[in-house]
Amino acid sequence: MEIWDDLESTYINRTATSKERYDEIQSHVPAGVASTYRAWDPHPFVVDRAEGVHLHDVDDNSYLDFDMNNGAGMVGHTHPAVTEAIKSQLDNGTLFTHPHNLLAEAAKELKKRWDPVDLVRFTNSGTESTMHAIRTARAYTGKDKLLKIEGSYHGVHDAVLISKSTPKGKLGHPERPAKVIESDGVPEAIADTVEIAPWNDLDAIEEIMRNHVNEIGALIVEPIVMNVGVTQPYKEFLQGLRELCDEYGIVYIFDEVKTGVKVAPGGATEYYDVEPDLVAMAKSIGGNYPVGAFGGREEVMRTIENGAAHFGTYNGNPLVLRAVTTVLRDVLTDDAYQHVNDLGEKLAAGYEEIMTDAGITGHVKNVNSQGIVHFTDERVNNYREYLEHIDEEFHENYWFAMLNQGVLPHPHHASQQWTISVQHEEEHIDEHLEAFKNIAPRLAEQQ
Ligand SMILES: Cc1ncc(COP(=O)(O)O)c(C=O)c1O
Incomplete structure (x- = not known):
């Protein structure tokens, strides 16, 4: 998939130590990962540690994490x-x-x-x-x-x-x-x-x-x-x-x-x-x-x-x-569900509003703590419609543009979704939306 030049070079510059470590890991471990879907171009960032709602990489970048271990972490990290x-x-x-x-x-x-x-x-x-x-x-x-x-x-x-x-x-x-x-x-x-x-x-x-x-x-x-x-x-x-x-x-x-x-x-x-x-x-x-x-x-x-x-x-x-x-x-108490569901609604509504204001064609699909933005007017109802309507390359660029601002919006790949954990707070949703707002004009222009 083609990543826009400036996004790719920013990512590469931010993650130079990750690249070194990843090359080393690859000489011992096939594709340098423990599960093959975790390998992506130009190279994945290499994690140093996790805490609360943040991942920290070996270059000392921190990521506000909505991937949450591919959805395994509704409790957040290190609860x-x-x-x-x-x-x-x-x-x-x-x-x-x-x-x-x-x-x-x-x-x-x-x-x-x-x-x-x-x-x-x-x-x-x-x-x-x-x-x-x-x-x-x-x-x-x-x-x-x-x-x-x-x-x-x-x-x-x-x-x-x-x-x-x-x-x-x-x-x-x-x-x-x-x-x-x-x-x-x-x-x-x-x-x-x-x-x-x-x-x-x-x-x-x-x-x-x-x-x-x-x-x-x-x-x-x-x-x-x-x-x-x-x-x-x-x-x-x-x-x-x-x-x-x-x-x-x-x-x-x-x-x-x-x-x-x-x-x-x-x-x-x-x-x-x-x-x-x-x-x-x-x-x-x-x-x-x-x-x-x-x-x-x-x-x-x-x-x-x-x-x-x-x-x-x-x-x-x-x-x-x-x-x-x-x-x-x-x-995962009743109060915790109320909390993540409210944040889920706030995140979804925020995305919708930013897309409307910026003139981006798209919509959010969400169910309580889980959600995804699709950059199309068509609602996907099955795998074939996904293949037909989702521009994975465009989505990849959205994903890298968020990553470069320190927000991991969901696991790598357009098919995936965000997880809001019990440790996320309103301020984290605001931060996520702020990052999206920053890139919205660019996405609108490229669409
Ligand atoms: C719906 C579904 N079923 C099964 C699995 C496999 O789970 P695991 O990766 O723990 O083997 C996954 C993993 O993402 C999944 O999303």
């Missing part, structure tokens, strides 16, 4: 209550490969938030959570095929690395999207175990379910397609899927890795008042500690006691479960 809880656990053991009380304590907190969840198992990441939810669903139904939405991201296990970012020329029919394997090393045979469906099209999905009635055992959806620019479901879509899953004997899985505890205390399940059979969780339930979970209806979850494998040395370790219980009991 004192979470840090205290972790410190107190350090002296009592960080890993028990035997049952311990925190398993029940943390599970109870999740169950309070998710009505459809009777039983919970813990994992170490979102990838593991969706992988195990899918396996449990297949085991329960005895049907091998997974139905997945075109463009949606559910982590990096083989079954979900299909048709996540299909290029324009390979999309196939809108009602019957093509299966495109995303990564070398994923066997072709995996595609035979997956069907791909369009988002927001109940009729097309019903037809796929009917055509594979004795084959599809699991449907996984991200109830708001966060990785396609906060794409919400049409009214009745999620409930419609519930009814179709009942009719065709399919386990309905919500991937709430990103939406969970962020769009509402009980995630999108609460926000849309729809009952999935299983829910996959991770990220913000753990306040920046590496933890995931999946849970759901008792009858489905008991499959784990009767044949569906779920093992893991680090699963449910007391260190991360102390983080989970502290986050859910003490940090």
Whole structure:
């Protein structure tokens, strides 16, 4: 992607030490990062430390952070209550490969938030959570095929690395999207175990379910397609899927890795008042500690006691479960939700106003603490519309222009969204908007 010359040179000048360190890291670590999406041109800044709502890089730049670890940090960085809880656990053991009380304590907190969840198992990441939810669903139904939405991201296990970012020329029919394997090393045979469906099209999905009635055992959806620019479901879509899953004997899985505890205390399940059979969780339930979970209806979850494998040395370790219980009991309180939701509205309204004043074509898509600006009049309702209407290169320039002013508006890439944490305050929203206001005339001119 082409970054405007002055933006690129400013960024390069600000991050000279990052460049040196990044070159060194690259000689030891492929692409110089621990997760490949974190590598971007000309080079990512290298983090020195984080505190509150700020990241600090090795050049001593600080960034007002709305990326928040790709949405894992709704509590903000180094939240004192979470840090205290972790410190107190350090002296009592960080890993028990035997049952311990925190398993029940943390599970109870999740169950309070998710009505459809009777039983919970813990994992170490979102990838593991969706992988195990899918396996449990297949085991329960005895049907091998997974139905997945075109463009949606559910982590990096083989079954979900299909048709996540299909290029324009390979999309196939809108009602019957093509299966495109995303990564070398994923066997072709995996595609035979997956069907791909369009988002927001109940009729097309019903037809796929009917055509594979004795084959599809699991449907996984991200109830708001966060990785396609906060794409919400049409009214009745999620409930419609519930009814179709009942009719065709399919386990309905919500991937709430990103939406969970962020769009509402009980995630999108609460926000849309729809009952999935299983829910996959991770990220913000753990306040920046590496933890995931999946849970759901008792009858489905008991499959784990009767044949569906779920093992893991680090699963449910007391260190991360102390983080989970502290986050859910003490940090993400009703007042905290009121606070982030108010700030979310302020940020969205501020963007809209600045765009109108500057003559920028665009709009904000937001749900409480989550949001994104799209520089187009067209509202994106699915992956294909995203491909058609979002100018990723233009967005990249907006992103660098913000970064150069010390504001990290969201994770790198136009498909991503901001997270407002409990540690953000009005002044941080003002600072974010001030940075946007500064670049608005330039964006208007270039658009
Ligand atoms: C919706 C969704 N599901 C699953 C995952 C995978 O989670 P993790 O990166 O913890 O493996 C992600 C990560 O961004 C995600 O956004």
